[in-house]
Structure formats: C-alpha cells, structure tokens
Amino acid sequence: MTISHIKCIAYILLLSIGLASCSAEMPMPVMITTTVIADKELNQNADGMSTPVQVKIFYLTSDAEFKTHDFFTLFEKGDQVLGKNLLAMKEVFIAPDKIMKVAVKVDPSVAFVAVLGAFRKVDTGTWSSVIMVPNNQPSSLIAYLSKLEITLQPDKTVKEGWFY
Helix, strand or coil, X not given: CCHHHHHXXXXXXXXXXXXXXXXXXXXXXXXXXXXXXXXXXXXXXXXXXXXXXXXXXXXECCCHHHHCCCHHHHHHHHHHHHHHHEEEEEEEEXXXXXXXXXXXXXXXXXXXXXXXXXXXXCCCCECEEEEECCCCCCEEEEEEECCCEEEEEECCCCCCHHHC
C-alpha cells in the first residue's frame, strides 16, 4: 500500500466520521391544530352589530411570562416580551359565525398554547386563555370566541396525543 492510498483511506474515514456527526437526529416538528369558532354575536359594536376579531396564537415553552403581561403588551410586543419562551406565533382574523382551522408545525418542545383575542372592549371581557399541551405530540385544540370572551380547550373529538 502506498502513501497516497493510506492518505486516501484516512481522508475517507475522516469524511465518514464528520458526516456521521452531522447526522444527529433533529427533532421532528409536531402539528398543533386549533379550530377557531366565532359566535354569531361576536364583538358587537355600539349598534349591536357583530364584528371580526383578530386572534393571536402563541406556541410557548412556558406560560409564566405570558400570564404576567397585560393585553396591550402581549398584542403589540408579544414576540419581544415573551423572548425565548415563544417558539412560534400565528395571527388570524375571524368573522362572526365562522369557523377556521389553524394548523401549525412547531418545535416539539412546545408545552403551552395561548390565545389572545383583540375584542373591542378588552377591559370587560376575557381576552386570553392558555392550555398545556403534551410535548412532542400532535394536538388538536378549540378556541371559542363568544361576545367578549375567548376560551381554549382540547378538542376531545380528535383521537391523538393525550386528549384521547
């Protein structure tokens, strides 16, 4: 065996080791599906006419920071104040008496999902809700918006994750 053969074999071995170390298994994202349901009397104005609501969905590693802030701080600067606890965020508008599905692939370390509803009167309603979800498992949730309230709960009709 010549020196060039030995160098070639050594190079191939080093390359193989390098590639093997790069192939460390990356965690697969998980799907979290939130069905957003709006009541027909949603967010009524002074004339009693129902109006759409902007909804923000936060995918969090912890809910502690979320629970310490007021509506306006979370609505305007949520990505800044939640910092590394915020892994993803989705924003949608929903009209009265409508249903929409929001499916997002997220980091498997998401442990909480929080929703924020931008109602006309945030000071008199329930503008947020938080729920714990199982790590590294797909989850299905229901966000229900009534007149001036948003609630979040497991979708027990779906057989997946710990909701089954």
